[in-house]
Each structure stands twice: as C-alpha cells, then as structure tokens.
Amino acid sequence: MKVLIVDDSILFRRVMAEVLSSLPEVEVVGQAQNGKLAVQKVRELQPDLVTLDMEMPEMDGLAVLDALKDAGSMPAVIVVSALTRQGGKLTMQALQKGAFDFITKPDTTNAEESRRALQAELAPRLKALSLRLGVRGILRGTAPTIIPAPPKPQGAPTGSALDTVGARMARLTGGTKPDLVLIGVSTGGPNALAVLLPALPRLGVPVLIVQHMPPLFTQTLAENLSGKCTLGVREAVHGETAEADTVYIAPGGRQMRLAPGPEGSKVIQITDDPPENNCRPAVDYLFRSVSLQFPGRAMGVILTGMGSDGTLGLKLLKRHGCFVIAQDEASCVVYGMPKSAVDAGLADEVLPLEAIAGRIAAVVRNGV
Secondary structure (H helix, E strand, C coil), rough: CCEEECCCHHHHHHHHHHHHHHCCCCCEEEEEEEHHHHHHHHHHHCCCEEEEEEECCCCHHHHHHHHHHCCCCCCCCEEEEECCCCHHHHHHHHHCCCEEEEECCCCCCHHHHHHHHHHHHHHHHHHHHHHHHHEEEEEEECCCCCCCCCHHHHCCCCCCCCCCCCHHHHCCCCCCCCCEEEEECCHHHHHHHHHHHHHHHHHCCCCCEECCCCCCHHHHHHHHHHHCCCEEECCCCCCCHHHHHHHHCCCCCCEEEEEEEEHEEHHHHHHHCCCCCCCCCCCHHHHHHHEEEEEEEEEEEECCCCCCCCCHHHHHHHCCEEEEEEEEEHHCCCEEEEHHHHHHHCCCEEEHHHHHHHHHHHHHHHHC
C-alpha cells in the first residue's frame, strides 16, 4: 500500500513515516507539508492512502478533500485530527466529504509512546483498508454483487442457537414489540448514521447508540445529526431517563449502560469502567447491560465497523429472543462488526443500509 503523509509538522511527519514504514506491506512514497503540495503529490505519486492533517497553511484538509474529489483522483484518506472540539468538527466534515476514517494525534510528550499509540491506531485501519482495496480490485469493472444468506435448513430454529426455548416459543406466538433500539457502529459510522437516523420515523421508543469515538467528537456528531432527524439526537448524560423518540449517543471515551429506574423508567448511566475490545465506549458494554436489566425488550442493530465489538453482547440479547439486524457487506465501509455477528449466527436479517430504518420501524410497530 502506497502512502502519502500530509502534515505541517516536520517532526510529526517523521514519526508517522517511521510508524508506517514499520507496518507490513506499506510503502511511504512521499510527504507534504501543506495542502497545496499534497494535491500535487497525489497527482504525481498516485498513492493508495493519504494521512491528512486538517489544519495546515495554504490549503487546509477540507480544501484538499474538495480538490481531490473535483479532480477525480480521490485515494483513501485517514484524517489525523487534534483531540479538540474544533478537531472533532473538522473531522466530521472530512468524513462527510469521503474520508475513510480518522485517528487523533497522540497526547504525549514521549516520542516512543507516540509511536506506539500511532501504531496501535493505524495498524488495524490499514489492515481493514487493505482488505477493502483488495475486494474493490477484484470487483473493478463489475457491478457489486449482493449474495443472499443461504436459507436455513427445514426445522432449524429461528435466530441464534443461544435462543432459549421460551424465546422461540414467543416468536411462534407472535413475538413481542421491542421498547428499545440499540445500535453499535464504528468505522464509517458517522455517514451510516446520517443515512439511517433521518429515515427513522417517531417510534415511541428510545434509541441508544455506541459509536467508537474519542471524547469531544461524539458531541459534534450528535449536533450534526440533530438538525437532520425527526427524532431528537443528543450525547447521553449520566442519570437522565431514556425518553421515547430520542437518540442517545454514548459520550466518547466513556462507557454507557442502561439501568432500571423508578416506575419502570430506563436510566442512562455513564461510567469510567475499563475499555472492552480496546474500545470505550464499547458496544458489548451497552448490549450486555440491556440484556441483564431489560431482557427480551430490545432489538439490536450492528453497523459498519472494524473488529467484533457487539458480538458477545448480541449473544446475550439473543438468549432472550431479541431481534437483530446486521448491515450487509456491500453497504459497509468496513465489514467487520456485522460480519462477526453474521458469522456467529446472530443476525435475523442482513440488510443494505438504506433498508434498515424501514425494518426497524416495522419491528417496533408490529413485533418480530
């Protein structure tokens, strides 16, 4: 994978080059200290990936993305952002303009710690991107093919093997209507949520989302989505009651769980519990809390993202008969989290992104 590093700091470019060069099958083909030079080098070097600083002289990162898109020469882009409110705002805009993903600059004064932090952030993203580029290379010149899941053998139980007899019987007698919608998402999430959430009508239930993001970024994400949706969208606050027709996004860098409150209410709790699956917030953490405190009362949705976060939580939800939707491979930026759920036999339906909102509405209104 050929990589171009774009950053106005010579020191950071040097560290990035060292980290990227240490990764297998990665070649750093060039560096640029400003946006104008970056656009020129993309034309000359034809990199597969650009690591792009947002705040630079002459031409900032957003202008670079616009110029590359206009020129029809857009490589994959990983945004390198400052861990600030302004950095979060710029990152959200960059993702909307087509950036593949983002990382934040390490908040450390030790060069070796910075290298380790960058390697931990970059390695899985480059692996996911490499797989995506490989698939695109195979499919280049052909229309994407969506392969339906094989039919279940006659007499096979509905849903996961972890379903209890009671859960299966509940389905046979008409099932139940969920009074919670849980969504887990990671890489590609902001754009996926920008498609899904505006398409959701008022359903009379709360929607809780875990999107893998650092502190400050989730507040910007919630603000961006709020103006596009019929439902209210906000970053969750500790101790508040989960209200119907409101979307709650777990705060970046913290865990979110749901607990029973007075008179049957559902109380959101924000904690500093340790990361799970190297993630905080973690999808498993939220899903597990709901499976324990509100068994059989939720439906789960797993969207685009790297890794397998959410799979263990979905197994617990499925034990109580919860309905699960996974995003299909063709519409995912990274088919990691949904694939893990599908491979584990946890998905009742695998759908393209554009079809998920309508199916959520149907399940909430009519039951499984």
